[in-house]
Amino acid sequence: MASIHLKGLAHRYPAASSGATVPYALNPLDQVWDDGGAYALLGPSGCGKTTLLNIISGLVRPSEGRVLFDGDDVTDLPTEQRNIAQVFQFPVVYDTLSVADNLAFPLRNRGLEKAIIDARVAETLVMLGLEGRAHERARSLSADDKQKISLGRGLVRTDVRAILFDEPLTVIDPHLKWQLRTELKKIHERFGHTMIYVTHDQTEALTFADKVVVMDAGVILQVGTPKALFDRPRHTFVGTFIGSPGMNVLRCEFDGEQAFVDGVKIPLDAATCSVARGRGLHESTSVRLEIGIRPEAVTVSGEPKTGPAVRLIAVEDLGRHLLLRLQLGSQPLCALLPEGAEIPEQPTLHFDPAMTLLYADSLLVEGTDDTEQTSAVRVEAYA
Amino acid sequence: MLKLSEINLAVDGQRYLEDVSLELKRGELNILLGPTLSGKTSLMRVMAGLDRPDSGALSFDGESVIGVAVQRRELAMVYQQFINYPSLTVYENIASPLRVAKLAKDEIDARVMQAAALLKLEPYLERKPANLSGGQQQRVALARALVKRASLVLLDEPLANLDYKLREELRAELPTLFAELGAVLVYATTEPSEALVLGGNTACLHEGRVEQFGPTLGLYRDPDTLMAAKLFSDPPLNTVALQRIGNSLRYKETDQALAESTAAPLLALIESAGSDAVELTLGVRGHHVRDSSAQCSPACFSITGRVDVTEITGSESFVHLDFLGQPWVALLDGVHAHASGAEIELTIDPADCFLFDESGARLRKQCERVN
C-alpha cells in the first residue's frame, strides 16, 4: 500500500493540429492521498475524473507534473510496473479460464511459486465469498460475480499499492449494488488498501469514501469528508451536485447584517456576516451573491407571520420523503420533509442560520479558520 | 388502452413470461419494475409485437394486435443504449420517422422544432450524434419517439446509461413530456427510487410474473406480497421470521417473545386479517428502523443487532447489521458512525411493519382491503 502524491499535475490531450492550444483536460493540481485511505473522485461525465484515474494507473502520461507513490516518482513507469490494480466499468474476466485461474493469472504472470499462488487464491476466494465456484468458468458468472473477480485479481496480489475503481457498479442491479458496495467497504476496513473510486453517482462516492474529491470541467472544486461536502460545500456546484435534490441556490443581496432574497429577509450566522463585511461584500456591486440552503434544512410551518410566506407549487410524494416545490419571490426552492409530514396550505418558511450559507461568485464565504483540506484547491481556472 | 391477458412466453423451455395480464390506459405512465431478467424487456417486446407470445391475448383499443407487423403499429421505442443514425444530423435524426411517414415538409419542420424545444436540443440540431454527450444523445432518441406521436411508447431503461444528475433532471421532465400525447407509456426500470419519482402506475415483475400492479405510491405503501415489498424497497427490505404461539409472537430464531405492547397491534392485525398462520415474516423498510433515541409510540419495540459496516453519506447513515442471522439495513438521518462489530439498539414502530404469511401474502386489516 502506498500514499499517492500528485505534484503539480496537469494534463492536456495532444492537439489535433500542431500549434493549436488545447484547453486543460485536467487543470494543475496538488494532492496528497494517504496510505490506506478510501477516496472517491466524483463529477459529471467529462469532468476529468477518468483522466486523473488513468494518470494514476499509468494508462495516460500527464503532460505536466509528477506522480509519486510513497515518494517514488512513477510518472515514467508503465502501468505494469506501478503495482496497481484496477476494476473497470464493464467486468473484465478471462473467458476461457476458471474463477480460480482468473485469480491466479496476475500471480502466474509474475512467476510466483505454485504453492504460494494456490494459498493466495484460496484466501481471495474466501474474501470474495466465491469458494464454492472456484472451478466454474468465469464467463458463465453473473455481472456482479464477474466484477468480484476483477477486484479479486487485485486483492490476490500482495504487491498492490492502490486499487482503482472506474464506475464499477454501472452494470449491477440495485439490490446487488448494496451487497457489492458493502463488501467493498468491508474489504477496505479489514485490509486497508489505498482505494480510489471514480463515479458520477453521489451515493456510491459518499458511502464508499473517507474523502471525496469533487470535480467539474477539469478542476478539483473540493476535497472533503462526505459530511463536509454536504454541510459546507465550498462551491455552489458542489452544493447542487451533491444531495438529491441538490442545494437550493438563490440570488440575494447582503446589507451587512442579513441577506435578502427578492426583498425577503434571510438571517445569516454572525461569523459569516463578519467575514462578508470584512470582504466588503455589503458594498460591492460587482460580486454575484447567492445563499445556499439544503432542501433538508428548509422547514415550513402553517403558522402565519412566523417567517416569510412562500408559494407552494407542487408536492411530490417520493415514498420516504415529501418533496415540496416552492417559490420564494421569483426563485424556485425545494424543501424535503419526512414521510407523512403535514403540508400547510399557506406555508411560511424557516431557514436555520447555521445551515444557510453565503456564496460570493459561487465560492463559499467562510472564515480562514476552516480546517478542511481546501488550501490546495485552485478554483480560479473554473469558469 | 393496451390490454394484455394471460400472456405466456417461453423459449427453449425457459420461461420468460407467465400469465401476464395488464391493462394500460392512454395518457398514463406505466412502470415495469424488476431486476435484470425479471421479464421487463420480454414484456416490452411482446407489447411491441417483436415477439409473439405462446398464448394469451394482446389488444390495443379493443383490436387484437397479435401478429400485426411492428412496422404497421403506431409505436415508438427508446432503449438503454443511445440509438441514433450516426450519419444524420440531430435534426434529421428527429425527423426520420416523419420522413418515413411522408409528412409535408412544413409539418415535419414544425414537429421537429417543437420536440427539440421541449428536450432543449435547439442548439445542437446541425450536429452529428457522435459530437453530443450521452445525455444529449438520449434526448435525441427521446425526441424521435416524441415526434412520431405514437400511440404506444416503450422506454426500456432509457436513463440507465446517463449520469446521476442528468438522470434526475430527465426523470423529472419525462412524465410531463409524454403526458400530452395521450399515448400508452411504458417505462422499464430496475430502480425503486426511479419508479417513485416518476409516479403513475407500477407493475412489479419477478421471474416473468406480475407480482402486483397498481398506482405507484399505493403499491409502495401497500404491497400485496412479500416479493412485491422486496422488489419495491431500496435499500432492500429487512425481514425476520416470527412464530405465533397462542397469544404470543416469538422470533423464530431465538424463540424469544416480543413484548406484549409490541405484539398486541401485530396480533390484532393477524386476527383482523382472519389468518391462522403460525409462521410469519415481518418486513420493515430501512428508513423505518430508527435510532433508539428517536421519539416513538409506546408500541415501539427495539432490536439489537451487530454492526457489519456503516456507510455515511454526509446527511444519512446506512447501518448494515446482522439481526438474528439476517442482513438488515437501517437508514438513519444524520451521521451515525458505528464501528463494525458493535452491538447497537434500534427502534421500530409496529405500525410501519408489514406481516406476511407462509405463502408470502400480506396480512391486512379486513377493512383495508382494496378489493
Next chain:
Amino acid sequence: MKVQNNRAWLMVLPMLLIVALSAIIPLMTVVNYSVQDTFGGNEFFWVGTEWFQEILASERFHNALQRTLLFSALILAIEIPLGIAIALAMPRRGMAVSFCLVLMALPLLIPWNVVGTIWQVFGRVDIGLLGHGLASLGIDYNYTQDTLDAWLTLIVMDVWHWTSLVVLLCYSGLVSIPEVYYQAARIDGASRWAVFRFIQLPKIKRVLLIAVLLRFMDSFMIYTEPFVVTGGGPGNSTTFLSIDLVQMAVGQFDLGPAAAMSLIYFLIILLLSWVFYTIMTSLDNDAAASKGGQ
C-alpha cells in the same frame, strides 16, 4: 409458435427449389453415372459399387488424395498462423488502417486463373522476374522440372493469394475487443503471449473457425492455379484430386469412375469439414454446458 413455423417453411420454399435445381439434381446425375458403365452411344449397364471399389483400391487415387491432403495441411499450417500474425501487427486506428485493408484486399480481387497465369509467368526462368532473378543468383529453380520447386511455387502462390482472407477475418475479430481488456491485462502483468492466449485468441475463435473451414475447403478443392501453372506436373507430382478427376472425366472420358471419384471426393470434403467444425466448436459447447449446469 406453430403457425409461425409453417409460414417460415413457405418462405424458404423458393430457396429449396433453387438448391434442388442447382445442387441436388446434378448430384443425382453423378450418382447415376457412378453405378453404371457405358461403351458409348446411349447404352448403360448396371455395375453397382464396382467403380467405387476400383477407385478406392487404385494407387492413382491414393496418391492424389495424399498430395491433396498434404497440400491442405501445408496451406493451413502456413496461412492461419501467418494470417493471425499479420492481423495482430496491423494498426488499429488512423490513416494506416484503410491503406492496410486495401492492400490486404487486393490479392483477393484477382481471378483464380489470372493468379495462376501471373505466377506462371513470374516464375519462368527465361522471362519471369522471380525465376530469372533466382537463376541469376545462382539458385537452381525450375518449377516445370523440379517437384520441390513446383510445390513451393504453388504454396507461395496460394499463401500470397489467400492469407489476406485469414488476415481480414482475424482483424475484424481483433478490433471488436474492447480496450479495457488490454488495460486489465497490462495491470495483471500479462506477457504478450498471455494476452494473445487468454484475450485475443478466445475472442477471435469464432472467425478463426470460419477462416480455417474456408481455407481448408478451398485448398482441398484447388484446381485452376495448379492447372494453369504446372498442369499437374512435373510427372504427377502436383496432380491433386481435382486435376485427376478432370483428367479422368474430360481427358479419358471415363464417366463412371470419374463420377464415383467425385462422390468420394465430395464425401471426404464433407467429412473433414464436419470434423474440423466439431473439434473447433467443442470448446464453445463445454462452456455452454457448464453454464447450463449451474
